[in-house]
Amino acid sequence: MTLWDYAELKLERGAQAHFALAKGLAARAPDGALIGQFSPQIGFASDEAVVLSRGPGLAEILPPGAPVVARKLTRLTPTIRPRENETLAPGGIYVHRWFTIDRPALAEFVSLSGQAWPDFERLFDARIFGLFSADESDLDRRDGARRLLLLTRYGSHDVWEKSRDPSTEAMQIFQKRQQHTRTTVARSSLLVTS
Numbered sequence: 001m002t003l004w005d006y007a008e009l010k011l012e013r014g015a016q017a018h019f020a021l022a023k024g025l026a027a028r029a030p031d032g033a034l035i036g037q038f039s040p041q042i043g044f045a046s047d048e049a050v051v052l053s054r055g056p057g058l059a060e061i062l063p064p065g066a067p068v069v070a071r072k073l074t075r076l077t078p079t080i081r082p083r084e085n086e087t088l089a090p091g092g093i094y095v096h097r098w099f100t101i102d103r104p105a106l107a108e109f110v111s112l113s114g115q116a117w118p119d120f121e122r123l124f125d126a127r128i129f130g131l132f133s134a135d136e137s138d139l140d141r142r143d144g145a146r147r148l149l150l151l152t153r154y155g156s157h158d159v160w161e162k163s164r165d166p167s168t169e170a171m172q173i174f175q176k177r178q179q180h181t182r183t184t185v186a187r188s189s190l191l192v193t194s
Contacts, residue, residue: 003076004052095150096151126153133146
């Protein structure tokens with residue numbers, strides 16, 4: 001199974017840092033390795049960026065020094081998505097939703113997610129790109145927890161808001177999933193395209 005890397009970056013001040021990062025990534029990334037660069041919307045600071053790559057080695061792809069001031073890398077393992085060779089669609093917003101769940105509930109959490117997605121994607125201009133399990137940290141092991149990243153494309157923030165409708169079959173399944181969730185946080189972003 002292919003491992004993925006997720007880098008949370010702090011950049012130099014100013015919007016030009018996002019463009020400099022994109023230029024640096026384009027020059028350094030081998031074909032097919034870089035999946036996406038995301039710029040901040042709601043929940044991210046203006047000097048934050050996220051980069052997602054297929055396969056380990058993102059540390060070597062990231063430009064050294066400016067515009068990157070600090071970085072945090074997380075190794076991810078895909079669950080039932082993304083599908084092989086799947087790419088990110090341009091436009092809309094991408095929501096990065098992190099879950100911390102009870103470790104024994106991992107399989108059920110993933111299964112419930114997969115059960116809800118067909119109804120969810122049929123009803124809304126939304127597409128689940130991937131549900132990833134993060135490598136366990138020492139703290140995760142000590143606390144009996146697992147962390148997962150759900151990356152979803154929505155047509156807009158308005159679509160995200162409408163998709164919270166509790167009467168849908170998908171949301172009823174998501175409520176079952178919530179029983180295994182300790183905490184969750186969602187932040188929205190734009191996909192940086194060249």
